[in-house]
Amino acid sequence: MEITTGMIKELRETSGAGVMECRSALISCGGDIEKALAKLRERGLVQAQKKAERVTGQGLVDAYIHTAGRIGAMVEVNCETDFVARTDEFKSLAHCLAMQVAALNPKYISEEQVPPGEEVDPKEACLLSQLYIRDPAITIKDLIAGTIAKTGENIRVRRFVRYELSN
DSSP, rough: OOOOOHHHHHHHHHOOOOOOHHHHHHTTTTHHHHHHHHHHHHHHHHHHHHTTTSSOOOOEEEEEETTSEEEEEEEEEHHHHOOTSSSSSHHHHHHHHHHHHHOOOBSSSSGGGTTOOOOOOHHHBGGGSSSSTTTTEEEEHHHHHHHHHHOOOOEEEEEEEEEEOOO
């Protein structure tokens, strides 16, 4: 099957991966865009695991206030360099994470933070295990891994806080 520029463009817009990565994935999947997208996501997770030990000393704090002004959240998201922290991709990730915290009210960042003996459902209580509110086909961990693959840097959620007006 011939891989057209339109197919590459469509996959690139969906995945955010580079042109050559998209082309390679399409060739290896026989032109099937869905399979190529899955392959690119898998590569992103592998890349994220390789970068997991890198120091994240830069980043930004982002806030989200719900329309009614009764719920708000702030997150600190870290990366390796200030260059990546200033990119639209990173800023968008931080804002989406703040929105996720405001919407689903997680208690912990990851399952490792849950105190021993506490019974919680990680899909509700742990931010990284939650399904992403804008795309329930992926978790927050997958969303971050995708951004790691695009930026080439380790990214870590350092902390978050959520506020809600009480009645």
